[in-house]
Amino acid sequence: MENIKDTYRITDLAAEERPRERMMHLGAQALNTAELLAILLRVGVKGENAVQVGQRLLQTFKGLRGLHQASIEDVSSQHGLGLAKAATIKAAIELGRRLALEAPEERPSIHSPADAAALVQYEMSGLEQEHLRIIVLNTRNQVIDIIELYHGSLNASMVRIGEVFRPAIKRNAASIVVVHNHPSGDPTPSTEDVVVTKAMIEAGILLDIEVLDHLIIGQGRYVSLKERGLAFERETKD
DSSP states (O other): OHHHHTOOSGGGSOGGGOHHHHHHHHOGGGSOHHHHHHHHHOOOBTTBOHHHHHHHHHHHTTSHHHHHHSOHHHHHTSTTOOHHHHHHHHHHHHHHHHHHHHOGGGOOBOSSHHHHHHHHHHHHTTOSSEEEEEEEEOTTSBEEEEEEEEEESOOGGGOOHHHHHHHHHHTTOSEEEEEEEOTTSOOOOOHHHHHHHHHHHHHHHHHTOEEEEEEEEOSSOEEEHHHHTSSSOOOOOO
């Protein structure tokens, strides 16, 4: 026990094991995620150094995506954090997300429903409430941004079509992909899902912003309304 009680400080680690020193000598890319979190945390708690706290957070929230998804209240309630450290972690993750979308040559492209689902499925399949998001795309089908518009108990009457297109208009986007989840885990489209998708498609034609697809995310799987031929007209061959 004597070896445990005093190991909660980064300075108790050997110099070559301290995250900050490792980053200075080897670069940030050489650090694992827990070590990067440790730099943000600065200090640990009794019995855990900052790296171990970082490891605990990743385990509790099932990785960096889970930390990004969690509310700041949930993160701050973890032992050894508090609001200031939780805010620092959430801000750093959001900066990373924005950076990825800011570099045009590195932006992910969407050429299929699977491409779109891959961007959001891991996070959205675990949400306990219904969320509606818009993936905003440029003329090359590269992702400009992913915007959350609604969350809670959604139905077609709550979704304002103008709000769906507002992010795309502001960013001079060429097209959008609509995504929402079914907390039940069953991604089967409802009649309301089809009706509101038709309204979005019609509005997109008027605004010259194409609705490429509407995905419904379930537990471990998704449904593309376009692939199912729901709301979208099936392409016909000559």
